Amino acid sequence: EVVLTQSPATLSLSPGERVTLSCRASQSINRYLAWYQQKPGQAPRLLIYDASNRATGVPDRFSGSGSGTDFSLTISSLEPEDSAVYYCQQRSSWPAITFGQGTRLEIK
Amino acid sequence: EVRLVESGGGLVQPGGSLRLSCGASGFPFNSYGVSWVRQAPGKGLEWVASISGGGGTINYADSVQGRLTISRDNSKNTVYLQMNSLRADDTAVYYCAKDLYSGSNVWYFEKWGQGTLVTVSS
Numbered sequence: 226e227v228v229l230t231q232s233p234a235t236l237s238l239s240p241g242e243r244v245t246l247s248c249r250a251s252q253s254i255n256r257y258l259a260w261y262q263q264k265p266g267q268a269p270r271l272l273i274y275d276a277s278n279r280a281t282g283v284p285d286r287f288s289g290s291g292s293g294t295d296f297s298l299t300i301s302s303l304e305p306e307d308s309a310v311y312y313c314q315q316r317s318s319w320p321a322i323t324f325g326q327g328t329r330l331e332i333k
Numbered sequence: 334e335v336r337l338v339e340s341g342g343g344l345v346q347p348g349g350s351l352r353l354s355c356g357a358s359g360f361p362f363n364s365y366g367v368s369w370v371r372q373a374p375g376k377g378l379e380w381v382a383s384i385s386g387g388g389g390t391i392n393y394a395d396s397v398q399g400r401l402t403i404s405r406d407n408s409k410n411t412v413y414l415q416m417n418s419l420r421a422d423d424t425a426v427y428y429c430a431k432d433l434y435s436g437s438n439v440w441y442f443e444k445w446g447q448g449t450l451v452t453v454s455s
Contacts, residue, residue, distance in 0.1 A: 259441045261378075261442075263378075268445035268446065268447055269370075269378065269428075269442070269445055270445075271433070271441060271442060271443050271444075274433060274439075274441045275441075280433075280443065312377065312378055314380075314441070314442075316439065316440040316441065319392075319440060320383070320392030321394070321395075322368075322380040322383070322440055323380065324377055324379065324380065325377070326377050327377045327378075
């Protein structure tokens, strides 16, 4: 099973700041990685797939990068509505799909 | 508009059974894979099971293999999750989610339902 480790676990930033979230895989997963945003009481929302492709309707302040074992999600200029938990997910080891444990982002 | 609506959750005793349903609309249902993903209270996301658009490809997480069964009825635009031999650690919100692409299963979850809560407790 591919283990995804996200860092940091939590962070608190101000509107307008730039943030980079990390997701590290226990073995190479090529670029088969997605990022999701989950706000309290809501279902997750797909943001990025195949490491760097933005899903439909996702603002361009969200970007993804990486390949192999190291990936990142960058939000270029934080908005108050970006407060959420962010999860990475890999499909490389299909049929064993796994998620990271999440990074909680608070906007002050 | 793409919609996924889960139903069937509730309180069940350990060892009991429950069947969840995921009704879909707004897209060519038989062309898309659908998965179940669960989230225990206050915890992260855990993939449970997936089924391809035609139903010919099915896979499960090790933690549910042999106890949970995914199926679909394309004539009713519905995916099911039959849950048997339930345990306390199956307590979670269960989401169904639609695959990103039609035809070829990529197992990225583009659209999610609102979830249904399953509580396993005596």
